[in-house]
Amino acid sequence: MSGSPTAEENGIKKGPWTPEEDRKLVDYIEKHGHGSWRALPKLAGLNRCGKSCRLRWTNYLRPDIKRGNFSDQEEQIIINLHASLGNKWSIIASHLPGRTDNEIKNFWNTHLKKKLLQMGIDPVTHMPITDHHHLTTLSNLHHLLSLNDATQLAKAQLLQNLLQLLASQSSLSISNNNVFNTQQILDLNYNLPIGSFLQNIPINIEPPQEPLSCDDYTVGTDGVLGFQNDTDRLKTFYDMNQRLNSLPNLIPASPECSKIPTNIENNWEEDLMDVEASDSSWKHVIDQTPPSWTVS
DNA sequence: AAAACCACCAACCGCCCCTGG
DNA sequence: CCCAGGGGCGGTTGGTGGTTT
Structure with a gap:
């Protein structure tokens, strides 16, 4: 297959972030803001692609990220919002301060979907399963x-x-x-x-x-x-x-x-x-x- | 005790849409 | 209208830790 070289072919690092990389990213954004994500890695001294930096920041390093298990209240909000919005994870996340769309998506896929199915509720339609x-x-x-x-x-x-x-x-x-x-x-x-x-x-x-x-x-x-x-x-x-x-x-x-x-x-x-x-x-x-x- | 299995989740990829130049 | 860049989403992967066999 031809096309643009992959990140690895370009020598761009992939996989889990090290504490050192995290520190570089946080330091840079705290001082300069993220600006253009594409330009950021070079400016911050990171051997990563811009998208990886953006995801690491928005899903993990952002200072307002909330850690820990989802509360019953949060769980209920997710279910309610999903019932009316569908897989609009970013909109759902905007109703849950400190939670990211990726985290909510993962929580949905690993817990809530299963839970609803066990209750006989279709996780897509939120209607009782009749089949x-x-x-x-x-x-x-x-x-x-x-x-x-x-x-x-x-x-x-x-x-x-x-x-x-x-x-x-x-x-x-x-x-x-x-x-x-x-x-x-x-x-x-x-x-x-x-x-x-x-x-x-x-x-x-x-x-x-x-x-x-x-x-x-x-x-x-x-x-x-x-x-x-x-x-x-x-x-x-x-x-x-x-x-x-x-x-x-x-x-x-x-x-x-x-x-x-x-x-x-x-x-x-x-x-x-x-x-x-x-x-x-x-x-x-x-x-x-x-x-x-x-x-x- | 070790291997196999499983659940969880951070991270990635490819595609798509939106927006501004 | 076209294009590039940013961002969102669905689907998936791979590492890790816990549980079962």
């Missing part, structure tokens, strides 16, 4: 419960959808005035782990009688809190609840399958999968009804 062949969690349920008839499969499917709906955590919350409250939305979206939300999940909710009052909350400051979806979600939640309750009870696969979860917290979905399922265990999850949940 049975790809519903791994459902197949786990199937195996767990020894489901062998259409009714139980249907119930498991509905339950799975319900879990997905809860997992999508939504912005559902009701204030004393029966109006969604911004702080509640933010709490739910950004501050509370999913498990906390689950503990307040109502099941015997009434269907919305009319469109929710949500003029002020259509879109959050980051542009991701679409309220129409929340209304839809609430309706869907209600509908699934009705359908779920109308189906016969699940039958435990064996006597050992009758353990009842005593506490479902942050890792509630894992708990659900781990605990050998029984009707009473589902009921425990589903029947946690807050004192006053009405929507009008």
Whole structure:
């Protein structure tokens, strides 16, 4: 193949950066700014290409880079933003101070994608996966419960959808005035782990009688809190609840399958999968009804 | 204890788009 | 309109460290 020589052919170094190279790059940028990235390596005394310098600076050496694991809040923001923006990593990164697009992309590919798939959510569309062949969690349920008839499969499917709906955590919350409250939305979206939300999940909710009052909350400051979806979600939640309750009870696969979860917290979905399922265990999850949940 | 396997992540590559001259 | 440079993105690689066999 002909063409321009590769970096290595030009004697340009590749691979991991040494502390010495890092120091040179930082020193130069602190004194002169980066200017033209193409010109920088020579001026800074680095045997690297400009692009490598730029990536090293923006992804690692920049002073405002945040280190460490992603918080639940950051994770939720990424999921929410990805649902509305797709793979716009730089835009997503702009909502997470100190995080780089590359870091977010890696985190998405190694953690979040897997997590969503395990929850039965398509990481591309953020919609529940309906293809049975790809519903791994459902197949786990199937195996767990020894489901062998259409009714139980249907119930498991509905339950799975319900879990997905809860997992999508939504912005559902009701204030004393029966109006969604911004702080509640933010709490739910950004501050509370999913498990906390689950503990307040109502099941015997009434269907919305009319469109929710949500003029002020259509879109959050980051542009991701679409309220129409929340209304839809609430309706869907209600509908699934009705359908779920109308189906016969699940039958435990064996006597050992009758353990009842005593506490479902942050890792509630894992708990659900781990605990050998029984009707009473589902009921425990589903029947946690807050004192006053009405929507009008 | 050692090899094999796996998960994670920094870094790279090639392509594309945008912008300014 | 064309071109060059900068920057963004998807996909991938390779090193490292932890876990399993």
